[in-house]
Each structure stands twice: as C-alpha cells, then as structure tokens.
Amino acid sequence: MKMKHMKLVAVVMLGGLILAGCKKKNTGEENEEELITTVKLTLTPVGGGSALVYSWKDVDGVGGNAPVIQTITLAPSKIYNCSVQFLNESVTPAEDITPEVVTEGTDHQVYYAVSGGANLTVAGFNTDGNGLPLGTTASFTTAAASTGTLKITLKHKPGVKAAGDLVTKGETDVEVDMPVVIQ
Amino acid sequence: MFQIIRTAFLLLFLLFLNTVAAQCTLALTGHVNDADTKEHLADAVVLIRELKLMQTTDKDGFYSFKGLCSGVYTLIVSHAGCITSEKHIHLKTDLETDIDLSHAVTELQEVVVQGKTTNNAASEIKGKALESTRGLSLAESIKKVSGVSVLQTGSNIYKPVIHGLHSNRVLILNNGVRQEGQQWGNEHAPEIDPFIANRISVIKGASAIRYGADAIAGVVLVEPKLLRHDPGIGGEVNTALFSNNRMGVLSAMLEGNSAKKPAFSWRVQGTVKRGGYARTPGYWLANSANEEYNFSAAAGWKKQDRGAEIFYSQFNTKLGIFAGSHIGNVTDLWNAILAKDPPDYIKNVAFSYNIDRPYQDIQHQLLKLKAWKNTGNIGRLNLVVSGQYNNRQEYDQKRFASSSNAPQLDLSIATGLTELVWDHFNTGDFRGTIGGSFMYQNNSYERRLFIPNYQSTNAGIFAIEKWTKNKLDLEAGVRFDRKSIYNTSDNGNVRDYPDRVFNNISGNIGFTYRFTTALRLLFNASTAWRAPQVNELYADGLHHGAARIEKGNAALQPERANNLALNIVFNNTNWDIDAGVYHKEINGFIFLEPTFPPELTIRGAFPAFRYTQTNARLSGFDFSAAYNFDAHFSSTVKASLLRAWDKTNKQWLIQMPADRYEAAVEYSLGNARKLNDTYFGINSTWVLQQTRVPSTGNIEVPGTTVKQSDYLNPPPAYLLIGIEAGTKLKWKHNNVSFILSVTNLMNKAYRDYMNSFRYFSDEMGRNISLRVRIPFELKHKHKS
Numbered sequence: 014m015k016m017k018h019m020k021l022v023a024v025v026m027l028g029g030l031i032l033a034g035c036k037k038k039n040t041g042e043e044n045e046e047e048l049i050t051t052v053k054l055t056l057t058p059v060g061g062g063s064a065l066v067y068s069w070k071d072v073d074g075v076g077g078n079a080p081v082i083q084t085i086t087l088a089p090s091k092i093y094n095c096s097v098q099f100l101n102e103s104v105t106p107a108e109d110i111t112p113e114v115v116t117e118g119t120d121h122q123v124y125y126a127v128s129g130g131a132n133l134t135v136a137g138f139n140t141d142g143n144g145l146p147l148g149t150t151a152s153f154t155t156a157a158a159s160t161g162t163l164k165i166t167l168k169h170k171p172g173v174k175a176a177g178d179l180v181t182k183g184e185t186d187v188e189v190d191m192p193v194v195i196q
Numbered sequence: 197m198f199q200i201i202r203t204a205f206l207l208l209f210l211l212f213l214n215t216v217a218a219q220c221t222l223a224l225t226g227h228v229n230d231a232d233t234k235e236h237l238a239d240a241v242v243l244i245r246e247l248k249l250m251q252t253t254d255k256d257g258f259y260s261f262k263g264l265c266s267g268v269y270t271l272i273v274s275h276a277g278c279i280t281s282e283k284h285i286h287l288k289t290d291l292e293t294d295i296d297l298s299h300a301v302t303e304l305q306e307v308v309v310q311g312k313t314t315n316n317a318a319s320e321i322k323g324k325a326l327e328s329t330r331g332l333s334l335a336e337s338i339k340k341v342s343g344v345s346v347l348q349t350g351s352n353i354y355k356p357v358i359h360g361l362h363s364n365r366v367l368i369l370n371n372g373v374r375q376e377g378q379q380w381g382n383e384h385a386p387e388i389d390p391f392i393a394n395r396i397s398v399i400k401g402a403s404a405i406r407y408g409a410d411a412i413a414g415v416v417l418v419e420p421k422l423l424r425h426d427p428g429i430g431g432e433v434n435t436a437l438f439s440n441n442r443m444g445v446l447s448a449m450l451e452g453n454s455a456k457k458p459a460f461s462w463r464v465q466g467t468v469k470r471g472g473y474a475r476t477p478g479y480w481l482a483n484s485a486n487e488e489y490n491f492s493a494a495a496g497w498k499k500q501d502r503g504a505e506i507f508y509s510q511f512n513t514k515l516g517i518f519a520g521s522h523i524g525n526v527t528d529l530w531n532a533i534l535a536k537d538p539p540d541y542i543k544n545v546a547f548s549y550n551i552d553r554p555y556q557d558i559q560h561q562l563l564k565l566k567a568w569k570n571t572g573n574i575g576r577l578n579l580v581v582s583g584q585y586n587n588r589q590e591y592d593q594k595r596f597a598s599s600s601n602a603p604q605l606d607l608s609i610a611t612g613l614t615e616l617v618w619d620h621f622n623t624g625d626f627r628g629t630i631g632g633s634f635m636y637q638n639n640s641y642e643r644r645l646f647i648p649n650y651q652s653t654n655a656g657i658f659a660i661e662k663w664t665k666n667k668l669d670l671e672a673g674v675r676f677d678r679k680s681i682y683n684t685s686d687n688g689n690v691r692d693y694p695d696r697v698f699n700n701i702s703g704n705i706g707f708t709y710r711f712t713t714a715l716r717l718l719f720n721a722s723t724a725w726r727a728p729q730v731n732e733l734y735a736d737g738l739h740h741g742a743a744r745i746e747k748g749n750a751a752l753q754p755e756r757a758n759n760l761a762l763n764i765v766f767n768n769t770n771w772d773i774d775a776g777v778y779h780k781e782i783n784g785f786i787f788l789e790p791t792f793p794p795e796l797t798i799r800g801a802f803p804a805f806r807y808t809q810t811n812a813r814l815s816g817f818d819f820s821a822a823y824n825f826d827a828h829f830s831s832t833v834k835a836s837l838l839r840a841w842d843k844t845n846k847q848w849l850i851q852m853p854a855d856r857y858e859a860a861v862e863y864s865l866g867n868a869r870k871l872n873d874t875y876f877g878i879n880s881t882w883v884l885q886q887t888r889v890p891s892t893g894n895i896e897v898p899g900t901t902v903k904q905s906d907y908l909n910p911p912p913a914y915l916l917i918g919i920e921a922g923t924k925l926k927w928k929h930n931n932v933s934f935i936l937s938v939t940n941l942m943n944k945a946y947r948d949y950m951n952s953f954r955y956f957s958d959e960m961g962r963n964i965s966l967r968v969r970i971p972f973e974l975k976h977k978h979k980s
Binding site (some may be wrong): 049050051054069071075076079080114115116117120169171173181182184185186187188189 | 478522523524525527528535540541560593595596597598737738745795796798799800802
C-alpha cells in the first residue's frame with residue numbers, strides 16, 4: 014500500500030514536469046531581435062577633404078559598462094555629406110542594420126535635432142519609397158564657431174508614417190545625444 | 197321574505213368564510229438540500245420571519261407549513277455547518293420550494309475556513325454574486341470584497357490586491373493547489389479560469405498559514421463544487437456577452453455519477469472567450485483584444501472512509517497590449533503623458549478582434565491527485581500531489597517586418613508539490629490540522645534575460661489547532677519553512693548569481709467570541725515571513741511595459757510581517773454588518789526604489805529602479821453593512837480604507853489603492869409562478885484621489901529640474917454608477933437564470949491610479965452585459 018502511494022506520487026510529480034515539454038515551440042531556431050549598439054556618423058566635406066567618423070557606442074547593451082560617446086568636431090562654414098549607420102557590434106563581425114532601415118524606409122525615419130547653440134543646420138534628407146524623408150543620409154551645414162548637442166533619433170512608425178511627422182510620433186528605436194564642437 | 201334574507205345572509209356568511217379560508221389555507225412545503233451534494237438535510241431550521249413560525253426538517257429534509265395566508269414572506273433557513281440562506285417568496289397558491297444550503301466548511305479547506313471565521317466570513321463570492329461576475333477575470337470577480345482591489349495593466353490584465361499588497365504576497369489556491377506561475381510581474385495576471393469555481397473566497401491578512409508562509413497579504417481560494425454524489429448526468433451552460441469590447445464567453449460543464457458504481461463521479465468543463473478592442477468613452481483601445489481557451493477534467497472515487505480524486509486543467513490565453521502604451525524610451529513615455537490622450541493615429545483605429553504585437557501568450561497546466569483515508573473516527577489523512585507547468589511568452593513590437601517572429605521574453609516554470617496532512621475533528625474540544633509539504637521548482641528562460649534560470653525547493657511543516665468551548669473559539673498555528681534557490685549559475689556565465697537558502701517560522705493566534713447569536717468579535721494576531729523572490733534578487737534589465745530598468749539586489753533578506761486584525765460581525769434578520777480594522781508592520785518590506793541618475797542606453801535614458809528594503813506600516817479599515825428594509829428593499833454600503841507608510845524614509849508608500857466607497861440598493865420582487873428571485877438594483881462606486889504618495893523621487897520632468905516620485909500625479913476621484921437586474925425562469929426542473937447589467941452607466945471618462953496604463957488612456961466606458969446560466973439534467977432518477 015505504502016509502496017503504491019509512493020509510486021503514484023512519483024508519477025504525478027513526473028507528469029507535472031513532462032507537461033513542461035508540451036507547449037508548442039516556434040518552429041526553427043529564430044534569433045533574438047536585432048540589437049543596436051552603435052550609431053556611426055560618416056561626414057564627408059563637400060569640395061574635398063578626408064571623411065570624419067564619429068560614433069556613440071554601448072557594446073554591452075543595457076546595463077553593464079557606460080556607453081562611449083565621441084564629440085563631433087566640424088570646421089565652420091562648411092557643408093558635409095552625412096551618412097548614418099546603425100550597427101550591432103556585440104557580435105563579430107559587426108552587423109550593419111542600416112540596410113534594413115533603408116529597405117523598410119516607409120516605416121522608419123531618422124531625425125536630427127541641434128540644441129545648445131551649435132551653428133549647425135541639418136537638411137537634405139534622402140527619401141523612402143513613398144517620397145517621404147528617411148534621413149539615413151543628410152547634409153550638415155555649419156556656420157560660425159560654437160558648441161552644442163546633436164540628438165539623433167530613429168523612429169519606428171509601422172503603417173502610420175506621414176508627411177510632416179513630428180519626432181514625437183511612433184516608437185523610439187534609437188535616441189542618442191552627441192556633443193558638437195564647431196571650431 | 198325572512199327566509200330569503202336568512203338564506204342570503206347565510207350565503208354571504210359562507211362566502212365570507214370561504215374567502216377567509218381561501219386566503220389562509222395555503223401550504224408551503226419543500227426540501228432543504230445540501231447545495232454541493234444535493235442530499236436532503238435533516239434538522240435544518242426553517243423560519244418564516246414575518247410570522248415568527250419555525251419548523252425543523254424531518255429525516256428526509258422535508259418541511260411543511262400549513263394554514264398560511266397569501267402574502268410576501270421571507271424564509272430563513274439554517275443548518276449546522278451550513279451558511280444560513282434567505283429566500284423571498286410570494287405566496288398566492290400552495291407552493292413547493294426547495295432550498296439549497298452551502299457548506300460553511302468544505303471537506304477540502306477545513307482549516308482555512310477556521311482562519312476565515314477569525315477574519316471575515318463575508319469575504320466570499322458565490323451564488324448570485326459569483327453569477328453576476330461570470331465572464332470576468334479572477335481578480336475582477338473578487339474586487340467587490342471590501343479591502344480587495346485590482347492592479348491593472350490596460351483593459352485585459354487584472355491582478356488581485358489585498359490590503360494594498362499583491363503579486364507574490366497574495367497566494368492563490370486553484371482547487372487546493374498553490375498557483376505557481378511568474379506571479380512577480382505587475383502585468384502577469386493569475387492563470388485561472390474562474391468558471392471552475394462555484395465559490396471564490398478571500399482570506400485577508402496573514403492568518404492562513406496552511407498553504408505557505410509567504411502569503412503575507414492574504415489568500416484567494418478558487419473552489420470548485422464537490423463532485424456529484426447522486427446518480428445521473430447533469431451540467432450547466434454559461435454564456436456572457438459584453439457590449440463594450442463585443443466579448444463573448446461560453447462555458448459548459450458536464451458531470452455525472454454512476455448508478456452502478458455510486459463511488460465513481462466525474463466532471464468535464466471548458467471555457468471559450470473572445471473579446472475585441474475595448475472602448476473608452478472617446479475611442480477604441482487599439483490592440484486590446486483577448487482570447488482564452490480553457491478546459492478541465494476531474495474524476496473521483498469515494499467510499500465511506502476513503503477516496504481519491506484526479507484533476508487536470510489547462511488555461512490558455514492571448515492578451516493584446518494597448519498599442520498606445522508601447523513606448524521605446526522615456527522620451528516617448530513623456531510624449532504620451534504630456535499629450536494626455538493617445539495620438540490620433542492610434543485613437544482612429546477601427547474595432548477589431550485581431551491581436552498584433554505587443555501581446556502575451558500564456559499557458560498554464562495543472563495536474564492534481566488527491567487521496568484521503570479516515571483514521572478511525574477521529575480524523576482523516578490527506579495526500580495531495582500536483583504538477584504544474586507555466587509558460588509565458590511576451591511579444592514586443594518588431595523593429596523590422598523582416599525581424600524574427602520569436603517572442604522577446606519566454607519564461608517556463610515547472611512545479612511539483614506534495615502535501616501530506618492529517619485533519620482531526622472528533623477529538624474533544626480540539627480540532628485541527630497537522631502536516632507538511634514539499635515543493636520543487638525549475639525555472640528556465642529563452643531569449644531576453646530578465647530573471648535567470650534557477651531551481652528551488654521549499655519544505656514546510658505546520659500544525660494548526662482550534663479549541664471550542666461555549667461562546668469562545670481559540671485558534672493557534674505554527675509553521676516552519678525552508679526555501680532554497682540553487683543552480684542559479686546555469687546562465688551561460690553571463691553574470692554571477694549566488695545560491696540562497698532561507699528558513700524561518702510563522703505563526704498565528706486568534707479567537708472568536710460570540711456575545712449573542714447575532715454578535716461576534718474576532719481577533720487575530722499573526723507573524724509571517726516571505727523570502728525574497730528571484731526577480732527581487734536577480735532581475736536585471738529593461739522592463740518593457742514599465743519603461744524602466746529594474747535591478748535585483750542579491751543582499752536582500754526575508755521580509756517579516758506582524759499583523760493584528762479585529763473584526764466585529766453582527767447579523768440578524770435585518771442587519772448584516774462586518775467592520776474590521778487591521779494593522780500590519782512589515783520589517784524589511786521589499787520594494788522598487790528609484791535610483792539616480794537614469795541609465796543611459798542607445799534608446800535614450802531610462803529611469804532606473806533597484807529592489808531595496810524598508811520598514812513599512814500598513815493599517816486600514818474594511819467595512820460592509822447590509823440592511824433589509826422589508827422583504828423587497830435592501831441596501832448595502834462598503835468602505836475600504838488604507839494608510840501605507842514607509843517608516844524608514846518617512847513618506848507614503850507608492851502605488852497603494854485609494855480610499856473606496858460603495859453603495860447599492862436592490863429591490864427584489866420575490867417569486868412568481870414562472871419567474872423566481874427577480875430583482876433589480878442600482879450600485880455606485882466612489883474612488884477618491886490617492887493623495888498619499890511619496891513627495892520626492894528621481895523622475896525628472898522634461899524641461900525642468902523638478903524631481904518627482906511618479907511621472908504623473910494620481911488621477912482625480914471618480915464616481916461610477918451601475919445597474920443590474922436578474923431573474924430565474926423555471927424550465928423543466930431547473931431554473932435558467934438571466935442577469936442583465938450595465939457598468940459605467942454614465943459612460944464616464946476616468947482613470948484609475950492602480951492601472952499602469954493611466955498614463956496613456958482612459959478606462960473602459962459603458963459596458964452592457966447579459967449573462968445566462970442554463971442548468972440541465974440528462975439522466976436523473978427522481979426520488980418519489
């Protein structure tokens with residue numbers, strides 16, 4: 014009798030653990046969502062000169078070590094062609110996520126906001142398939158020497174992107190502040 | 197001439213006599229039955245209140261009043277061990293009416309119910325009260341109990357809150373088994389189908405040490421009715437339809453008892469639920485649809501002195517999360533808050549039943565085996581063995597259409613639980629329960645790390661004794677638990693999580709003194725402890741729904757709650773009053789403390805929170821009073837008040853329910869030939885603004901240097917009006933019941949402090965619901 018009880022106990026407890034295997038799992042091994050660790054700006058001066066590269070980097074993701082933030086240093090009264098890249102540098106080789114932003118450009122938009130007195134104007138954005146601004150490339154125009162901050166924001170607006178959208182619309186995928194020095 | 201007059205007079209006299217006789221020769225008969233087993237109850241007392249006539253049922257549970265006049269009467273039926281029942285009747289012709297009484301004490305929860313009597317006998321939802329919540333979630337079903345509120349995440353996710361505490365501090369017993377899921381999350385609702393229950397009880401306070409030490413806020417018991425005892429096959433179909441989110445719920449139950457093998461009974465039950473977007477008074481809540489599919493099966497074998505029962509249930513739900521709540525970072529959160537209402541592109545979405553990302557997909561399975569055997573005449577030995585499996589998948593918004601379809605969070609927890617207890621009852625003035633339990637748990641995650649993989653065990657032993665003498669009941673209990681968390685290092689060596697072991701003692705002592713049959717005083721003092729949970733120790737990462745970074749604290753120690761509760765209960769024919777005060781000192785109360793500065797990520801800055809401990813004091817007042825003006829009119833008032841103070845930091849505790857008052861008036865028409873128990877009523881709920889919140893915090897208002905404890909001040913007070921009407925239609929031998937109700941009748945736009953989506957959207961607007969319950973008998977041998 015006692016033995017029988019013990020067997021039942023074992024069977025039911027095992028049963029509970031076997032249930033653990035029951036739930037349907039998604040077919041195929043799928044990867045975790047793209048992680049973005051790095052925002053990289055490549056600034057090519059119009060009219061010649063070597064390209065400048067500045068980045069905002071948090072390779073270990075949320076938590077852990079603090080991000081490494083470079084200062085964007087530009088010459089006064091010049092025009093630069095800017096191209097922005099979103100990278101996952103937590104893997105080797107680093108993964109470039111920018112092509113996906115461009116491919117699904119009708120759902121995304123990159124915004125640039127200058128604050129703190131830097132004499133910098135950002136315009137000339139490239140466009141998505143619907144002719145709306147995308148902003149993975151832009152034109153930076155500097156004026157007199159000054160300092161300030163550039164905020165770069167990547168917004169995700171599936172199905173709702175429209176002309177004249179403010180930066181407040183949609184969900185933020187990336188939002189970084191980089192110091193700007195014009196000298 | 198004289199002859200004629202005399203004849204006429206005589207005729208008139210006879211006519212008069214006849215009329216009088218017609219009025220006062222009515223008979224009222226019937227049986228008093230056990231609501232669970234349908235057995236006839238002998239020695240039940242049936243009282244006609246208006247006539248002060250009393251009868252005791254015979255050995256077949258039969259009662260009979262003769263020579264009654266037509267009129268409206270109130271029957272009050274009581275029986276030892278049962279809950280006294282009242283029934284309004286309209287007597288016009290001879291009437292046969294049966295009365296079902298519910299057990300005050302079930303076989304299953306003998307001792308818990310003792311705990312209940314030292315607390316609050318009225319904190320039960322059953323019968324009509326339960327029927328009027330059918331189709332709602334478990335937490336919504338019990339929020340009518342004073343002292344109980346709900347913690348909400350939008351219109352789909354509800355968690356029960358008892359005296360301001362929730363999650364791991366509230367223990368939920370699903371058919372006698374501790375519910376073990378990922379209870380720690382504010383947006384993790386209990387995975388239970390309330391349709392399995394015919395009674396949901398709330399034990400407030402920490403006095404119920406029977407099922408574990410950690411329930412320092414209280415226990416919610418979800419109790420199915422006992423398996424069928426009389427031969428035959430029967431069941432019921434429940435439907436509920438809701439206008440607001442166009443939700444339909446269908447639940448069916450079939451049960452039987454074999455005529456050839458009377459020891460064997462069985463039951464199967466299933467529920468299907470589907471609702472679309474909920475609607476606030478101004479707009480649809482995009483993506484707030486929900487689906488649920490549940491089923492359960494039970495079989496039992498019962499002899500005079502022994503029995504066994506097997507129960508399996510599965511709960512599946514998919515819950516859409518309101519699109520306007522999904523935010524990328526704190527800037528988005530502030531944009532949403534400052535805009536007050538969701539943006540137009542979310543508000544203008546049309547109604548749908550579709551569930552898109554973000555959503556939750558949850559499954560819970562329970563397998564339970566119970567066996568019992570009487571130990572002579574003095575007691576009973578019970579063995580319960582159960583296995584549970586919970587899987588929670590959370591799907592966030594995808595970044596690209598081409599991104600993986602996998603969930604971002606995927607947590608599985610498997611639990612095995614064994615419990616052996618001995619109940620003794622025929623032992624002089626003493627009765628009680630002695631036993632032990634052992635639990636094993638294995639938690640694993642895939643995808644994003646929020647809590648680590650771990651295994652844990654919990655072993656406990658306890659003894660609870662009750663002594664009854666004359667007008668006094670004394671109760672005392674003690675429990676020892678040892679909890680171990682281990683194998684926490686099995687996480688790909690990403691981070692280091694130490695193993696932990698906790699052990700400690702909890703206990704309670706209480707008494708009930710019955711001054712008269714109507715007036716009782718109940719007192720309870722208890723001490724309980726709760727070990728820190730894995731999320732409190734080791735959580736690390738972004739809590740997406742809450743837009744904050746939560747960090748565990750490996751140095752946490754168990755929290756200890758010392759409780760005092762005093763209740764005065766008064767019930768007679770007109771009054772039903774329960775007034776209780778409670779006082780809880782929680783040393784080492786674990787909570788999320790804001791830390792400064794906010795943490796910088798590539799998505800922007802997030803406020804950071806870290807689990808920490810303080811000494812807290814929670815005291816409050818629960819009140820409910822019902823008064824019957826006459827056989828038709830009755831009214832109820834309720835109040836729930838709580839003051840929660842952080843003694844160390846000398847400020848109020850955040851996220852505590854505001855004061856709540858409720859009032860209701862009901863008019864019952866009593867019984868007619870075809871329609872029984874017809875009633876209609878109006879009710880109101882008044883929730884005040886929570887003004888007791890911490891005065892400082894680390895959340896910076898954009899564009900200022902002001903630091904506050906919350907993004908937004910608690911929403912203003914609100915008053916909601918509702919109406920409800922119900923009746924029972926006699927159909928064959930059963931009553932088909934209908935309940936029509938309207939909540940938020942005035943379609944008021946309001947927000948509630950206990951809803952984490954108060955930042956983004958209003959609450960649900962007017963909701964009209966119709967509930968129909970159809971009991972049926974397929975095979976029934978009538979006792980003639």
